[in-house]
Amino acid sequence: MSYRTAIMGATGAVGTEFLRILEQRNFPLASLKLLASARSAGKTLTFRGEKLPVEELTEQSFKGIELVLASAGGSLSKKFNPLAVAAGCVVVDNTSAYRMDPEVPLVVPEVNPEDIKKHKGIIANPNCSTIIMNVPVWPLHKANPIRRLVVSTYQAVSGAGAKAMAELEQQARDWSAGKTPVKSILPHQCLFNVFSHNSKVADNGYNEEENKMVNETRKIFHCPEILVSATCVRVAVLRAHTEAINIEFTHPMTEQQVRDVLAKAPGIKIVDDRANNRFPMPLDASDQDDVLVGRIRQDISQPDGRGIDLFVSGDQIRKGAALNAVQIAEML
């Protein structure tokens, strides 16, 4: 079987990664249609050595298409996904538009692949920070139910799109040329800076990104009682998110038991070299499929042995977005 596939938002940071991943994984394509805004119509993108045209996304774009990989933003997904489903497509949606819809499965293939079967045309790809946290945390939760997670993120600019990545690179060039770095995409200068995530702050004082990590983890784990508190922060990194995760288990768990579980879990590479002080870093995680996990240590503030700390890093564009969506499509 091979599938007539369309990428919505093909020219974006995640869209172009879809092309690389479909090529690298030899995804069974009968055809590939590239959709973006009218601004990009007429451009070409290279796929399997061939130049493919970019077409303007319109209400007619989905005729004859079977699979849509959507990453053009939430409002476009809200408008176009129902049209794609009506045209007979299955949409793997990388935006936040449908994630908390009870009718729509929210899937990390290493965690809840069985939920894919329940789809009614749309399957949601979770938030990037949530995916990168869930890949190592889920096997631990299965081994010893987690009561409480406290996570702090160090997030790359790629989550804000290709333009935000270009802005950070330009800030570096401007600074080295003696010019004042300019910002227009992200609300603050990224170069030499760290700032609270640029999503809207809700009434509870948490920003949208933080609330996504809480709510999406509960949905993906089918565990509404798991307690999660997140602090999400942008750092001057191009494309991999890093996270410090503190876990409180139901029962005591040694560092060695945690290592043994993680060593057997899919989608993880342990990078935990205390002698050389080498641990997960976004530069090492970039362009990798696995989430790097290290700094595995007993939480000394939990004297009964129920606490563990981890430091993880994962490619935001790959496992945090395009790779996770393609894995869902493969399982489908």
Ligand code: A2P
């Ligand atoms: P375009 O490049 O033509 O603007 P990113 O998340 O990296 O910013 O990418 C967003 C993606 O969504 C791009 O492919 C972008 O296309 C696409 N997009 C943005 N606005 C529209 C629109 N109105 N119609 C179709 N695609 C859009």
